[in-house]
Amino acid sequence: MVDFQIKADSDIPASNQLFNQIRFAIASGQFPPGHRLPSTRQLAMQTGLHRNTISKVYRQLEDTGLVEAQAGSGIYVKTQGHKWVSKLKSPIFDKYPNASNIVKRSLDELLSQGCSLNEAREMFLIQIDWRLRCSARVLVTAPSYDLGIGQLMAQELEQALNISVQLVPLEELGEIIDQVSCGTVVTSRYFIGRAEEIAAPKSVRVIPVDIYDYGKEFQLLHTLPKGSYCGLVSLSSGLLRAAEVIIHSLRGNDVIVMTAQDTETHKINAMVRSARIIVCDKFSFDIVKAILQKxxxxxxxxxxxxxxxxxxxxxxxxxxKRELGLA
Structure with missing residues (x-):
């Protein structure tokens, strides 16, 4: 069970602290799709919060599309992103309405066993052809208020996959999809609900990615002496905000958190003079290192x-890599 910690004397509402921690647990894969969330009673015992407060947080998570309530069973992480949209146009699929789902499940099983797309092509020609055409256009999407997180994902995917990736604001995703016959949309689980809602009527698939859980860094955070300054630098303003709330939940006012985006050099200048540790993404590392050297x-x-x-x-x-035929 994930160890949620709430600072009762914090200026940040307890419900906001819990909401951010659970959402992070889902986005980082600690609570995978289909996972049953702790009952309100369990969380009340762990965090000391009233069960009504926890119920409110669960309703917020439902509203964001991350979880769903199953009557008489509990609250579960939604399995969205694994039910990719597949609108194939072929007489054979008109003749056998369930054939598309059968082929898709079989292909996924082959891929999980290491089969390449080329090896499976003869068996699943239409489905494979559609996936390859989707692979020709890869879109990374994130809300316009935090395009930094999209830049982080897009740059990382371009380096890891050695392909061209287009960054699209979530608000413009529908318009861009209308201009392409097919494609692959990639985003984090933070934004998967909205992305799938936009993509559902289109001939595209939406693939969610799991994010790093920062387990080693959180362990290091626990070792910092009281009153220490901790610096955070990233392309993403949203990532910085979420990290600040989670760190506050873990250490309260014992650790002073300083945040800066990679372009805010004046903040990084102050950070290198005060912080005991600075955690940054790899695209901000050279900037932090140069300012420190200066x-x-x-x-x-x-x-x-x-x-x-x-x-x-x-x-x-x-x-x-497997889905894009790069493995």
Missing amino acids: NRENIIRPPQIICIENYIVTDSINLL
Whole structure:
């Protein structure tokens, strides 16, 4: 069971703390699709929160499309993203209405066993052809208020997959999809509900990626002395906000969190002079390192810089390789 921690004396409402922690557990794969969330009674015992507060958080999670309530059973992480949209146009699928689902399930099983798309082509020609055509156009989407997280995913995928990736604001996704005959939309589970809602009527598939859980970094955070400064640098403003709330939930006011996007050099300048550790994504690392080097003569104790090499976990990268025919 994930260890949720709530700071009762915080300025951040307890429900907001719990909501962010559960949403992170889902997005990072700690609560995978189909996972049953703890009961309100279990969470009340663990966090000390009233069950009504926990019920409110679960309703918020339902509203965002991350979980669904099953009558008499509990709250479960939705399995969206695994039911990809498949609108194939062929007489054979008109003749056998259930054939598309049968072929899809069989192909997924072959891929999981290491079969390549070319090896399966003769058996599933129409489905394979559709997937390959989707693979020719890969779109990464994120809300316009946090395109930084989209940039993080897009740059990482381009490096890992060695393909061209187009970043599209979530608000413009429908318009872009209308301009292509097929494609693959990639996003994090934070935004999967809205992405699938937009893509559902289209001939595209939506694939969610799981994100790094930052387990080692959270362990290091627990070792920081009281009053320490912790710096966070990223392309994504949303990632910084979520991390700040979660860190506050873990350490309260014992650790002072400083955040900056990669373009906010004045904040990073102050950070390298004060922070004990600085955690950054790999696309911000060179900037942080250069600013630290520039200020080194004026720093008594340089901060430890921790570079997060991957925002997207390896399993998700490998899944995309298989689905895009790159494995």
